Amino acid sequence: MVTLAEVAQHAGVSASTVSYVLSGKRSISAGTRQRVEQSIRELGYHPNAGARALAGKRSNIIALMIPLRTDLYVPVMMEIAIAVATTARTHGYDVLLLTGEEGPDAVRRVTGSGLADAMILMDVELEDERLPLLRGTDQPSVLIGLPADTGGLTCVDLDWSATGALCGEHLAGLGHRDIAVIGEAPAVYERHTGFAERTLDGLRSAARETGVRLLHRPCEGGYDAMALTLARVFDERPGTTGFVVQNESAVEPLLALLRQQGRAVPEDVSVVAICPDQVAVQASVRLTSVAIPAQEMGRRAVERLVAKLDGRGGDEVVLLAPELTRRASSGPAPAAD
Amino acid sequence: MVTLAEVAQHAGVSASTVSYVLSGKRSISAGTRQRVEQSIRELGYHPNAGARALAGKRSNIIALMIPLRTDLYVPVMMEIAIAVATTARTHGYDVLLLTGEEGPDAVRRVTGSGLADAMILMDVELEDERLPLLRGTDQPSVLIGLPADTGGLTCVDLDWSATGALCGEHLAGLGHRDIAVIGEAPAVYERHTGFAERTLDGLRSAARETGVRLLHRPCEGGYDAMALTLARVFDERPGTTGFVVQNESAVEPLLALLRQQGRAVPEDVSVVAICPDQVAVQASVRLTSVAIPAQEMGRRAVERLVAKLDGRGGDEVVLLAPELTRRASSGPAPAAD
């Protein structure tokens, strides 16, 4: 293993000079810098992370807490995680992967041990038990998702309420008067993850303003569950012509079932999905959708965090504006009989 | 920040005693242990990770390199990553998340800096450029996936060849004589990821032994691409009655298209999928499938790695035996006309 001292000796300078060449924290003559950099390359020197963390009081590591469950938005979670990792590297940080399993203990362990300089929490619930710990520490953190009380916290999330409103307005604008909302599994609502409720709020207020009727039904996803849900919807509201789907694993089953029932999309029924673009494009009908900007969320979270670590900027709630892309699944409501 | 020295003082012992209480590397009298543990709790002490790594020469961190692409088996990747993280914690390790972006450089950086004690590589290609580096270092590593040459390496993977054979034998056993294989996107084959080719090898040898005809077609996935592929298959082999699908995003489109063409599953056509169980169960027809044991792969990889770190066990290739679950999508071949 090559040490800084060896590099120093090889370059004929002192250890501190090598350190400063590396950190750029004081000016170095061109010649010295050259020789040091040369030695570093020749010897294949890599600074020891532990020693750095100990002496420098920062590990250059960001902890990322991902949810343990794999029932919800897995590709989105993955995309966020990847975006976090790549963006973090861009700023000189590595990413430590924590699962929700340890729960609040993980927060204590990481803050206490100096393993990470800061953390990003995903899958935040409205009354998340990790929040008191975060508020009680001086370690910077960013949440992806919005808890009920955002006081003293930095959060990044899609503006779900605006997303719901956007979907509602789109369908209302096309003349639909009866809209069904196919939501996530009931467990998601029970968990109080926030985004589901917020989307619904947005939809409701849009419905109110446009005079549209809304029927909300959580759905486990999968073909059978969707079949049941769909039957109930048409039973209760036979005049339904618009669907908003916020459940990846219900999208394709819904389309298949509508087809099977002889309801054409978008001639008879319009469908708007809230899902990753990839899903919207690969579906059997190209779906009008609001995308979940996973990459953007990961990137923004890291950027906020780095800003905090650099002493720039404080707490802030960043809500990303939703964008609706019109594709083949939505059109004018059919003329009433 | 609480240090070991403070704990020692509080408990009225020396620093080394505290250290040994923590590591268990020498016997401590019950009374002393009590007092030390008490002090640790009272003061809320957490050992400093950097100092530990520096003095102890191990960081207790495992690096996990995940693929940057999100085109392939995303939920599987995520499940593996989560299994790695939770299993690692079980053994006292944390996980550092590296993306493929840095490529071989990441390996150098991590090995060189002592950031991680060992690494796990996912998405290994047949001629992976990271392999020479791994062979040239004394840092333990485990690959998830099989390169062309496994000499001097430890690998964990599903036995894809046996998987292919299992699918082929299942359909052959049901009397199918013409089988079509819907594979991953062409890009996957071009990338030489190994698993795709190996599956095909297994299928081919099963076909040879059972006298079945095989037609292999890569497919981009999605509805449109699948429609095209399917048309070509029936064009070329009108008597096709069996399908093996190794492409998550082709599964549901295939089922929808068959339905649309009036081909009943499994009465007219049988379908066997190679995919996560969740996909098989949620499909519009419950699919006979070989599951991809993501959790098991992650867990086994960590266990092999920890064994190596503890000086137990050396290089080894662990191939997990595939298991085929019969569901509703496969049945006897229809009687020939």
Place this chain on the structure above:
DNA sequence: ATGAAAGCGCTAACAA
């Protein structure tokens, strides 16, 4: 512009 030296908090000989 550069060097010398004092730690950072912990582990692991070496002593007792």
Place this chain on the structure above:
DNA sequence: TTGTTAGCGCTTTCAT
């Protein structure tokens, strides 16, 4: 069974 002490490799004052 416990204490003393010398580092681990780096950063950062304080000097020059």
